[in-house]
Amino acid sequence: MLLNGPSLAPLAGGAANALVVLLHGVGANGADLIDLAAYWRPDLSQTAFVSLNAPFPCDFAPDRLQWFSVADRTPAVLLQGMRVAALSLDATLDALLAERGLTDDRLALVGFSQGAMMALHVGLRRRRRLAGIVAFSGALRGGETLRAEILSKPPVLLVHGEMDEIVPFAAMAEARSALEREGVPVAVLARPRLGHAIDEVGLDAAGRFLRDALAPGVAAG
Template sequence: MTTLPRLTGPSLPPAAGGPARALVVLLHGVGADGDDLIELAPHWADRLPHAAFLSPHAPFPCDLAPYGRQWFSLQDRSPAALLAGARMAAPILDDVLDSELAARGLGPDRLALVGFSQGCMMALHCGLRRAVPPAAIVGYSGALVGAERLSAEAVGRPPVLLVHGDLDQVVPFAALAQAETALRAAGVPVETHACPDLDHTIDADGLDLGGAFLARALG
């Protein structure tokens, strides 16, 4: 049996103190690490005072730069290679999600996934295929891989919010509409927001929308 890498990364307990009633997992993009996205947590703490936040470091060193981590290689960005990469990394991510939920005594429906760029690809790929779907998925500046297989492979249909800058030079802005079309075709409830004059990053409006979406989904 293959031993899966055990992911580590920064975490924050609920702002209100006491046991966590939900877990928000933040998935970073290529060339970053968990220390990058954990910075989102303080922006959402007021809306999610009983949620714990976890931002795991992706399992592999980045092969496009001498620093940072990656969920899978982007040397080949063909649709088939992206799907193969997400499938390879999915069991690693699912393992840490299950372990961290169990450690906090939380059911799988008390999970929310937030991803940026490649982390968005992973959030969508894993979140829509988990045996019990997460309460919500929020994706920033990302894309949906394996769109043509989604209707057949999706297990649950959790609500999804996608936010993307219209000046993104890393993940094309067109990926937003492509993902929305495929998600709707698979019966997944999806909201989208285009950020005007924004490149490959998250702005204040995107943060606000994400926080409100998570608060609604997690109660």
């Protein structure tokens, strides 16, 4: 199943030379994150943005969406849910790139909460290295399987509020450690007094990360 969602063409007009795909959190939809593109488009004027809708109705709000169920938080169950969603997400990324004549090294994933978990899960398991991954308020689920499953090592930026009441702040350090063990380039940004949210400091940091990752002439190694 291919996914859809709101999109924005490059600010400069013409064909896109890069693509940023946004992945929302549980109980939301693609419209929840597409406005973030406004912060980054001036510096990424030839980049297209797509904010995908997750594939499944939300457990607690059927008119909203989720990537995987959190009704059963057993790690193995959560990981299996992510694997199922990854099938649709991977196929959709392939289709979005093909439509624009782009390759993985011109693609960045930006996720929030559950979307951040999906960005990390899928981005590290694609055969061709992405330009980068930004994970806001997320976690690295399935870290114990990463060594056997990792296929590429794109640069990663982890941003997390120290007062996060939904995904514990400690998840950022856990993800960082697991990524560093596998040789993934990772940067972190802790936000004091911030809960489960994205603030302007995080947006600015993500903008710089995306600008560097998607700069013309930058190719995945």
